Amino acid sequence: MPRPSTPDTEAAFAEELSVVRPGLSAPYARALPGARAAVLTRLWRALAYEPLPWIVRRDTDREGLTLRLADGRRLRGPLPDPYACTAYVTEVRLDERVYERPDALVGALGVPHGGAFSAELGDSVASLALSRANRTSEEVPGESEASWAWEQRIVDGHPYHPNCRARMGFSVAEQLEYGPEHRTSVRLGLVAVDDALVTGAWPKWLWDGDRVLIPVHPWQAAHVLDAPVQEGFAARPLMSLRTLAVPDGPHVKTALSARLTSSVRDISVYSVRTADTVSAFMEEMTARLDVPLHITRTLGAATAGSPELAAVVRESPDGYAGEGERCVPVAALALTRLPEKPSWLAEFTRLVLTAGLRMLELGVALEAHGQNLLVVLDREGSPVRLVYRDLADIRVSPARLARHGVPAPRLSGRIVTDDETTLRRKLFGSLVGGALGATAGSTAALREAFESVAADLPRTGDLPALLGEPLPVKALTSMRLSSGTPGDLWTRLPNPLAGPGSS
Template identity: 85%
Template sequence: MSRPSTPDAEAVFAEELSVVRPGLSAPYARALPGARAAVLTRLWRALAYEPLPWIAGREADREGLTVRLADGRRLHGPRPDPYVTSDHVTELRLGERVYERPEALVGALDVPHGDAFSAELGDSVASLALSRADRTSAAVPGPSAASWAWEQRIVDGHPYHPNCRARPGFSVAEQLAYGPEHRTSVRLDLVAVDDALVTGEWPKWLRDGERVLVPVHPWQVAHVLDTPVQEGFAGRPLMSLRTLAVPDGPHVKTALSARLTSSVRDISVYSVRTADTVSAFMEAMTSRLDAPLHITRTLGAAGAGFPDLAAVVRESPDGYAGEGERCVPVAALPLTGLPEKASWLAEFTRLVLTVGLRLLELGVALEAHGQNLLVILDRAGSPVRLVYRDLADIRVSPARLARHGVPVPELSGRIVTDDERALRRKLFGSLVGGTLGATAGSAAALGEALERVAPDLPRTADLPALLGDPLPVKALTLMRLSPETPGDLWTLLPRLLGGPGSS
């Protein structure tokens, strides 16, 4: 069967780079093999663990893992570790042919919706190689550096998504101008909106009389919006790319109608309408919890009534770090060198699971992945408190709140659920499968940390499921290959500790 040809993203990037930043051409070429391996490693994780409908079975042996496809072909690779983040898979063998490029492998698999996914994988490889090519001059943040300085040190993006650096629709020049890993500053524009939908206290400096000034990303202005803009202000892009830290000010989350990893990053009308209520509720919950957790308050949200033009302003997490302390996004922890110590990893594991389980028991499941969760380190580097930001995707259980005598907020929609499995998936998948897994870097290290801290964890009704059941994580590749299915899809990773569970 003939297949439509797609542009070679690596070559396209190389050609553009030779024009806009020729000095990076040679480092980019050197970074390509490692970038292919990084994306191939993430893809192999999906092929080894996700419930992809065209996989008939999996067989492990001393040499690795063989994946049996429904059409009879066999795909072979090394024995997988679902928590490894190194570039350890350099090739996979499909039948008699060896593949080093993930997009070529997906093309050869010839699966439904594979063409679009293959193109995204090629973009992910090229974009990741570009990011790695430009990291040599990145200085290590000093003791008093703002959290955004740590975020701009994060080069590889999502630790487990094959689309870890995919940015379809972004040229090389735009990536260099807007990508946080390129240590840039981005000037946002402003769009004046009459009769805007506003919740919370929209800042006075973002108003023009009765009109609301909505900050918009320059990529959005160039590719999506067709409306006059005013010159705005500069900010440092964070790892989400569309959220920026204003110097000595708040963080501003903009709509960016581009697909990054799995989702199109706009801001729904629902999110604008519920932002103030959710923020006030979570601020009250942290006070009730009496635990080392801070929530970055949403100061205001505004929009024009459609997802492509909206923004959220929230306080900076840096204000929760005291003198001599550092506020570091969890995704940046491997860059500090601290997780190499088993005792440090156990200390961190105890902190985050204690907070997460206690809050879940009360009725709130955080999506505590490495981007949303930050940790405050003391002078010695010990984790002492947590900061959580971006409340758009938490889950709230009215039944659990009521059992503990907590007033139920006036909320509806996707954020509200009493489904026990959905609540546990939200917290366990992000906090253990994402935050702790990527920080530990291997199933052995993560299992050891859990075993060390298990006796100290709160004895909640959710603890047996956490320690004894297989771990639910998002099936990221299945989600990209299932465009007809909205929402999250899930898979199960092997249990990290022995013993029966009780989910």
């Protein structure tokens, strides 16, 4: 059963862990202070930069940042680095009281919708401590291992979201059984559907006569679905938890309607209906580029007419790595053996920015964060090509396509837009504010990489905004504290080339 809500999630985790995996109890307790600091650092970044209505002023000095709240209180902490990925915030002070736990801080702030967010932060801390406690000395995969092996070494989750490791609704036992960071294998079930909507070439091994067999996650089968579930097959969970790698086969994206980081995930009927069209269109678009960028093709998608019973099957990214090469998700680059040369980050930055800008100029904005974007490294560890997966959240501009003589795909809905702000937010927010920022690890390192490659980047109409304007990123904490507000909320971070006054 899922762990019940409790005012002290850390203690609830410890209690359950003592029953289901007592050997992890002591490592879990040792991991808690670091996990609190990791989540508090992410929260402090949000408080420093997001447009939260109850923060009326931000004052900086040599020693730190002071947030002046609408009710007259003051919140004090260290100077924030918007691109830092280390846990440098161990405590903040609200008036005269010191807070080390992010959930307790949000509770004390007493802001609208803060109760639910506080509970999620507590879950994020405890889950992160559990993930760190269950690490082994064998953290780095062999050089020839599949990409899923790299993904299962990513312990800390989202580099900037305070809910980086939240697993709301999952018991401790279920986290250990299903979480990719616990290096597990998951046995998927199968639900036979008579009148499924199918697009693309649904794999032959997922048919039972005329009925479609839809793979389902065991958590979904246990807690959500009311349908007979057949014995399925084993697969390795990837970073997103709900997408799994079939041994020597494709990747299967399942519907897993649990809250992970920002939102409740599922697979919409719209995504299934458009999956084949989007995949074919993107395969054509990457062929037009003069940059080595590939997509993982969608092989088939199916739904029973409900976002809670659907699946997408796509090819593995490993097929784009040659002999002696390895395909690594960008989020896992910190775990790889990279060349010890100053130019490596510049080479990687040049490759990903060139690909992103070229594709945006043609008319497609990729959501190229560290989970969706993978890089193929050669024998020496140099980046040689990119692989992009999960096409559900790209944006397509018919006007930009028309300027290049490219027929627009037969698509409608949220994926289609000519709005310049929306297109740039999609790419810049994910690629710079996510993948590149996390890979660089600090504003100083990102600035150095930008300066090294700026002259080499394609002179597209979007380049001045990339190099000279504050950079958009999703306001992830604002989104969690804006209950009922649909869609994404955004903020702007200082551009590393423009200095701290650019926000």
